[in-house]
Amino acid sequence: MSDNTVLLEKVGATAVITLNRPHRRNALDASIKAAMTDIVSAVREDWSVSAVVLTGAGGNAGGNFCAGADLGDGGADAERGFYVRDLLLDHHGWFAELTDLEKPVISAVDGFATGAGLSVALAADFIIASDRARLVSSFARVGFIPDLSLMYVLPRRVGLVRAKEIVFSAREIRGEEAVAIGLAEAVVPADRLRDAAIEFAQRFEKAPTHVLGMAKRIMNRTFETDRHALLQLEAAVQGLCAVSQYNAEAVRRFFSKEAPLFPGTQRLF
Known part of the structure; x- marks a missing residue:
């Protein structure tokens, strides 16, 4: 990991990942790429982690979740077109791993999530925004198309027409509107954001991670998988579930009328 530009801590069974370049508004650079590659891998392999919170440093001081790519980061000696392409592909490595991480991921967004920073927020399963959050597809402002999978994820979140409006206008979307259009799931006061996100993540501590x-990985492919292929995936994964220790104990408790391992949780939102 490079210069502590991404922090990892454990709060119980929740891993908290913090982008930690507040002096650059947590913009993505080579050091974040290297750190996120290591950290996402570590979280994936840690069986004691049941859920993940992703946030940005400096939030309680009015900072930002992520200002997108650091446009001043390197590339001076490279041919620009190839440099930009390679930079994106490098970041897609850890980003894809985060998107498909087989654990619930919650983005806690305070301040600005702009450009690729909005993409990073949307890599999570759920977004909790502060009351001062600003979500912006700012690419058009600097003459770029959306990247880091935003054109894939955004229409699936809010619908194609709304996604076009967000991209074409390059406008700021605040917390309450983000919830109304499906871009975020909840809005909380800024000074409660971290605690609210962790409390949300802790609901999954006794869940079968x-x-x-596996359900997440299949659902992430729902819109490009035909029904037959999805049913085959469902059957194969259900077979794995049926021979798991968790399933055996859960079924035993069910028939013995004992308290379940995971009683379910209250409505998430």
């Missing part, structure tokens, strides 16, 4: 993870 591998079961939720």
